[in-house]
Amino acid sequence: MVTHGYAKGRAxxxxxxxxxxxxxxxxxxNASxxxxxxxxxxxxxxxLAHHFSSKxxxxxxxxxWRDRKDRERFRAAGAKLSDxxxxxxxxxxxxxxxxTVPGLIGLYTVLAAEASSPDHPAHDYFVERYARIVKGTQAALVSVQQAGHLAAGVDPWVYGVALTALMDGLQLQWLLTPEKVDMAAHLRSxxxxxxxxxxxxxxxG
Amino acid sequence: MVTHGYAKGRAxxxxxxxxxxxxxxxxxxNASxxxxxxxxxxxxxxxLAHHFSSKxxxxxxxxxWRDRKDRERFRAAGAKLSDxxxxxxxxxxxxxxxxTVPGLIGLYTVLAAEASSPDHPAHDYFVERYARIVKGTQAALVSVQQAGHLAAGVDPWVYGVALTALMDGLQLQWLLTPEKVDMAAHLRSxxxxxxxxxxxxxxxG
Incomplete structure (x- = not known):
């Protein structure tokens, strides 16, 4: 019975x-x-207060929860940081x-924008999130460069920021007009x- | 007196x-x-209701007001659509x-993200705004191409979307960590x- 109650609570x-x-x-x-x-x-x-004390x-x-999901997805895809x-x-x-998940992308787009305000509860979270994403992209570009596959004159540090920015900007345009923007094709190009x-x-390959 | 009252009302x-x-x-x-x-x-x-009937x-x-300001700024800069x-x-x-205007950039970033929801009052405004910005950027790139100054393999239609997206994504990162992101330098590069x-x-020149 205790276990059942616990499982029910978790669900x-x-x-x-x-x-x-x-x-x-x-x-x-903010408006929720x-x-x-x-x-x-x-x-x-x-x-609700029985489960969560605050918004x-x-x-x-x-x-x-989403971070854990993303890590699982990334691991399942088998991407190695060395490649x-x-x-x-x-x-x-x-x-x-x-x-395929517009609701989730909408959430992150609105939250990240709101969180640019230093007094937003998720401000530090998003500052750290972007630092991590940009750093990961820069590391990938450095590795591509070391393998001799990066075009001449492309600075991994500059493009780590720019590719991350491109992805966010594409998400915004895609949310507004999904039929007009192919995010993956743009990023690939x-x-x-x-x-x-x-x-x-x-x-x- | 009437004129004075009118001017006061406008102010x-x-x-x-x-x-x-x-x-x-x-x-x-939404939360204002x-x-x-x-x-x-x-x-x-x-x-307040004397001046505006609704949020x-x-x-x-x-x-x-901001659109008018932007047009004035752009005209003052002397940019011609043909060049x-x-x-x-x-x-x-x-x-x-x-x-130099983080408050304004924060406003547009949050509003555009919120407005991706089709029932947001500014949804149509932002759909049209992006269509206009992307179109303007594409027209500029086509003109650069016709003058023989666009790199081979660069599609003006694709890059019109991408440059607009890059600008938005840079704004988001800059709002979160202003000291880390030089938006103009990134766009220039x-x-x-x-x-x-x-x-x-x-x-x-």
């Missing part, structure tokens, strides 16, 4: 996290309310996958433009 | 618009309230100018990478 907790993800994605974090999240999970405000704690549960081209290929795969190997071959 | 209206711009930029549109905007302008809720009407007044390189130079100038003339010479 409800997960339901709250996934519902909150949708609500945050629709309205942004605990009351609405509770209502959409069939809970009273007090019932902020739900936000971090959402971000932690720069595989990581760039993983970025294009990720862009293709992102096009930007990468092809700075590597000296045929990226299509790398993609299928 | 108050402008004060509301500029205050709302700050509030929207801090919280996003008429009450807070009224309070920060030293008005009651009823006093939505304030939002559109902010966007209209593609001048327009690209104008984009870099704009990125440099944007780095991305443009230099696709044109066959020395962009620095174009910049000062």
């Amino acid at each position: 409800k907790r997960q339901e709250i996290i996934e519902t909150a993800m949708l609500v945050f994605g629709e309205r942004g974090y 309310s605990m009351l609405e999240i509770a209502g959409r999970c069939g809970l009273s405000r007090a019932g 902020e704690s739900i936000l971090f549960a959402v971000l932690t 720069g081209l595989a990581i760039l290929r993983g970025m294009v795969d990720l862009a293709r996958h992102n096009a 930007a990468i092809q433009n700075i590597v000296t190997v045929d990226f299509d071959e790398v993609m299928t | 108050k209206r402008q004060e509301i618009i500029e205050t709302a711009m700050l509030v929207f930029g801090e919280r996003g549109y 309230s008429m009450l807070e905007i009224a309070g920060r302008c030293g008005l009651s809720r009823a006093g 939505e009407s304030i939002l559109f007044a902010v966007l209209t 593609g390189l001048a327009i690209l130079r104008g984009m870099v100038d704009l990125a440099r100018h944007n780095a 991305a443009i230099q990478n696709i044109v066959t003339v020395d962009f620095d010479e174009v910049m000062t």
